[in-house]
Amino acid sequence: MAYSAEISRTSPTCFLFVIDQSGSMADPFGGEPGVTKARRLADATNRLLQELVLRCAKEEGVRDYFHVGVIGYGATVGPAFVGPLAGKELVPISQVADNPVRLDEKVKKVDDGAGGLVDQTIRLPIWLDPVANDGTPMCTAFRMVRTIISGWVSQHPDGFPPVVLHVTDGEATDGDPTSELRGVTDLSSSDGNVILFNINVSSRAAKPISFPSTSDGLPDQYATMLFDTASLLTPAMRTIAAKEYQLEVGDNSRAMVFNADSGLVIMALDIGTRPGNLR
Amino acid sequence: MVRCALSRCQSAKRGNAAEELEDAIHFDPKPDPPGSPLEGPVVLLAIADGATESSYSRDWATMLVRDYCNHPFHNAKTLCDHVVALSERWRAVVARKGPLPWYAEEKVRSGAFATFLGLEIRESDEGPVVGGAWNAVAVGDSCLFHTRRHRLVESFPLVTSSQFGNNPELVPTDPRAIARLAEHVQKMKNGQWMNGDVFILASDALAAWCLREHERGGEPWRVLVELGFSPEDSEGSLTRLFESLLDSGAIKNDDLSVVIARLSAG
Numbered sequence: 001m002a003y004s005a006e007i008s009r010t011s012p013t014c015f016l017f018v019i020d021q022s023g024s025m026a027d028p029f030g031g032e033p034g035v036t037k038a039r040r041l042a043d044a045t046n047r048l049l050q051e052l053v054l055r056c057a058k059e060e061g062v063r064d065y066f067h068v069g070v071i072g073y074g075a076t077v078g079p080a081f082v083g084p085l086a087g088k089e090l091v092p093i094s095q096v097a098d099n100p101v102r103l104d105e106k107v108k109k110v111d112d113g114a115g116g117l118v119d120q121t122i123r124l125p126i127w128l129d130p131v132a133n134d135g136t137p138m139c140t141a142f143r144m145v146r147t148i149i150s151g152w153v154s155q156h157p158d159g160f161p162p163v164v165l166h167v168t169d170g171e172a173t174d175g176d177p178t179s180e181l182r183g184v185t186d187l188s189s190s191d192g193n194v195i196l197f198n199i200n201v202s203s204r205a206a207k208p209i210s211f212p213s214t215s216d217g218l219p220d221q222y223a224t225m226l227f228d229t230a231s232l233l234t235p236a237m238r239t240i241a242a243k244e245y246q247l248e249v250g251d252n253s254r255a256m257v258f259n260a261d262s263g264l265v266i267m268a269l270d271i272g273t274r275p276g277n278l279r
Numbered sequence: 280m281v282r283c284a285l286s287r288c289q290s291a292k293r294g295n296a297a298e299e300l301e302d303a304i305h306f307d308p309k310p311d312p313p314g315s316p317l318e319g320p321v322v323l324l325a326i327a328d329g330a331t332e333s334s335y336s337r338d339w340a341t342m343l344v345r346d347y348c349n350h351p352f353h354n355a356k357t358l359c360d361h362v363v364a365l366s367e368r369w370r371a372v373v374a375r376k377g378p379l380p381w382y383a384e385e386k387v388r389s390g391a392f393a394t395f396l397g398l399e400i401r402e403s404d405e406g407p408v409v410g411g412a413w414n415a416v417a418v419g420d421s422c423l424f425h426t427r428r429h430r431l432v433e434s435f436p437l438v439t440s441s442q443f444g445n446n447p448e449l450v451p452t453d454p455r456a457i458a459r460l461a462e463h464v465q466k467m468k469n470g471q472w473m474n475g476d477v478f479i480l481a482s483d484a485l486a487a488w489c490l491r492e493h494e495r496g497g498e499p500w501r502v503l504v505e506l507g508f509s510p511e512d513s514e515g516s517l518t519r520l521f522e523s524l525l526d527s528g529a530i531k532n533d534d535l536s537v538v539i540a541r542l543s544a545g
Contacts, residue, residue, distance in 0.1 A: 006532065014296045050382075054389075057382040058299075097382050111455050122388075123381045268374045 002192030003234040003275065005160040008067050014090060014152050014162035015052065017045055018145055021074030024170050026132035029262055030205035037169055037201050038130035040262040045070065048269050049127050053097040062094040073141035075133035082128055089148050096226055100125035103106065107151040138172035142180035146187065153189050161192045165272045167199045167265060170221050181229035186218045195234065195255060197272040202259040208267075209259060211241060213252040223258050230256035237271050245271070281402050281411060283317040285310070286507035286539040288517035293525060293532050299327035302482045302536035305344035305391075317540075322400040323348045326421050326480045330392035330449055334383060335373050339452055341390035342369060347397040353414060356463040362460060366390075366452040390456070392449035394419025396436075396480055400472065400542065410476070410542075414469035418460070419447040422486035424479040425470060427462055429501040431493060432476070436466040439491040443483060456526045477504055478540045484533035488524060507539040 025038040032040070040200065056063045069090040070242045072080035079089050083101025104124040106255050109117040164184055189196045200223070202208075209218065215227045233241065233253045241247040245267055257268045291300040307323045310316060325344035329336030342365050352358045373387050391423040396417045403411040415423050417436040420443055425433040437443065451457060472478075479500065481489060492499035517537065524530040 050385075053382050054385055055332070057386050058335075059376075059383070060299075097380070103381055108324060120388075123384070125381055161510060181459055192514075 003160065003236070005158060005189070005191035009063050009276070010155065011064060011159050011273065012065050012067055013160035014149070014156070014195075016068070016090065016145060016149065016164045017048075017070040017080075018141060018164060018166040019045065019070060019080060019094055019241050020136060020138075020168035020170070021072040021080070021131040021133060022136040022170065022173075023074070023134055024136075024203070025074070025130075026070060027203045030259070032203045036132065036174045037203070038132040041167055041201070041265065042128055042130040044262065044266050044269060046124070046126055047266070048273060049096055050125055050160060051175045051270075052273060053125075057097065058232060062097040063096050064092040066093040067091065067152065068093055068096055069126055071141060071145060071148070072128075072131060074131060074135070077140045077144055080128050080131070085127065092121045092153060096127065100127050100210070102126050102135050105139055106203050118236055135173035136168070136170050137173045137174045138168065138177040138182045142177055142184060144182070148184045149184060149187055151193055153187050153194070156189060158190045160275055161189045161194050162187075163195045163197065163272050164274060165197045165199065165269055167201060168267075169203065176225075178225055178229060181225075185229065185231055192234075193231065195231040195267060195272070195275075196229065197255040197258055198230040199256075199265055199268045200226055201265060202261070204259070206259040208257065208261060208264050210247055210257050210264065211249050211253040212256065213254070215249050218258065226258065226262075227254055227256050229244060230254040233271070234275060236275055240271050240274050280318060280322060281322045281400050281544045283322045283400065284508065284541045284543075286513050286517070287536075288507070288514050288521070288537055289442065290518060290521045290535045291401050292534050295534075298532050301331065302447070302534045303327045303337065303340035303344045303350045304480070304536055304538050305341075305539070307348035315363050322540070323351055323397070324400070324478070324480055324540055325397040326394070326482060326536060326538060327396070328394040328419070328421050328534065329451075330529070331389040333389065334386035334390040334392055335369070338372055338391040339369055339450075341392055343395050343439060343450060344397075346358060351397060352416065353399075354416075354467065356416075357458055358416060359461050362450055362457050363454065366457060369452045376447075390453035392451050394483070395450050396421040396446055397424055398423055398480065398542075400478070403453070408437075408541045410471060410473035411449045412469065413472050413478070413534050414467065416469075417466040418450050420483040420486065422481055422483070422489070423468075424486075424489060424500060425472070426479065426500040426504075427473065427475070427506065430500055431500065433470055434490065435468045437486065437490070440487050441492055443487040447483065466517045472542055474543050476542050478542070479503055480538040480540075482534060482536040484531040485521075485537055487534050488530045502541060503537065503539055504541070507537075508541065509522055
């Protein structure tokens with residue numbers, strides 16, 4: 001059965017975030033004036049990376065259940081980590097844990113257990129900053145993604161297949177990316193094909209579409225392309241979508257959201273990074 | 280007097296080092312000399328399964344079983360009182376580890392979690408002594424099986440294999456969550472035991488296998504007792520059983536722990 005490989009230190013899996021850093025990401029999300037999409041996306045990715053580290057952290061350190069990378073595309077195409085990990089494509093999660101560019105601090109109100117609230121200072125690790133410049137070279141980016149994932153799969157031929165989490169706000173400016181996107185999901189380990197999430201974020205306050213089972217009703221060819229190239233949700237992801245987010249998903253639900261607000265982006269990234277089977 | 284021959288075996292999840300085992304077992308009184316049966320008016324056995332998702336959960340599981348065997352509790356109120364005091368000790372132990380990296384600090388803030396099962400076995404207060412009473416308290420999916428001549432008398436707190444899932448109830452270290460613990464500790468049980476009865480305490484993966492085997496007409500209790508009290512290398516025999524169950528996929532890859540107690544009175 002596909003997508004049943006155990007994820008462990010000897011058989012890790014891989015999460016690759018692919019982030020649109022084109023100029024239009026400097027616009028705000030629809031319905032969320034004041035904060036740019038690039039800022040929200042950087043925040044969401046930093047928190048997801050933090051969550052992935054915490055899932056692997058034990059008293060003796062961080063167990064390398066995952067290899068993780070972030071590829072950005074806009075004025076340039078390449079690794080988007082800043083700080084000590086700059087230029088790295090995929091790194092074990094323990095290296096992510098030990099190498100944030102900085103730790104921001106935030107004061108949070110927490111329950112004191114006696115009916116009151118107390119201030120608590122928490123440290124927020126940062127690995128990438130918001131970037132928004134130039135065009136949308138999606139085809140170039142996915143040729144790079146294919147090379148990276150192909151190399152990883154050849155080193156982990158029986159591992160749980162990599163999950164590629166692609167967040168974009170617009171159409172490619174370097175051609176039709178269909179074949180490049182398919183070139184990634186054509187790759188596989190013995191446990192199944194690479195899983196691609198297509199997450200479209202919107203500047204308009206339009207009705208979001210979550211994990212559709214059919215392309216009927218999608219607004220345009222671009223949305224249909226994102227639907228056609230997205231993977232099916234795995235059974236474990238469907239369970240999380242249904243049980244934790246009360247979403248109506250079925251066997252044919254695609255790993256695709258359209259017109260997402262920042263909350264839906266965070267939800268989709270969370271579902272995409274919980275394949276199950278973690279030892 | 281309760282006399283209790285004891286066999287036990289623990290095995291870390293495959294792929295993990297032995298010291299990464301997060302289950303804990305404990306008993307009282309101590310056998311004297313080591314390896315001999317436990318003897319006393321009261322015998323206490325406890326098992327706890329530290330949650331994989333939390334840090335320092337092995338320390339927490341160990342504290343829970345040791346505390347129970349020092350001061351057994353019999354209701355939700357006393358359990359919560361114990362846990363509040365213990366959680367302070369857990370935080371003190373963790374604080375002594377020194378400055379922690381950001382992720383370890385965050386995990387400590389979230390606290391540790393463990394399932395827990397405690398069993399108290401008492402001699403009879405009445406007449407000719409042929410057995411006595413027992414009571415148990417449980418939070419989560421570590422299980423107790425009371426068996427007589429290899430037949431199941433009681434399964435506690437879970438009674439069918441379908442009840443095992445991925446989100447068992449847990450004993451937390453977080454004081455804010457402890458207040459809610461009492462609501463989950465409706466799991467108290469008591470009963471009577473007789474000479475020759477066997478109590479088996481098992482962490483979730485092995486407990487689930489026992490109930491699956493039982494449901495399909497097998498005799499898991501006989502298998503465990505015969506291996507656990509085999510004349511030669513009982514621990515090795517149980518370890519080999521665990522290995523074969525893992526090889527065949529009959530059991531989930533998890534920390535595996537079992538305590539087998541065969542009783543006699545007088």
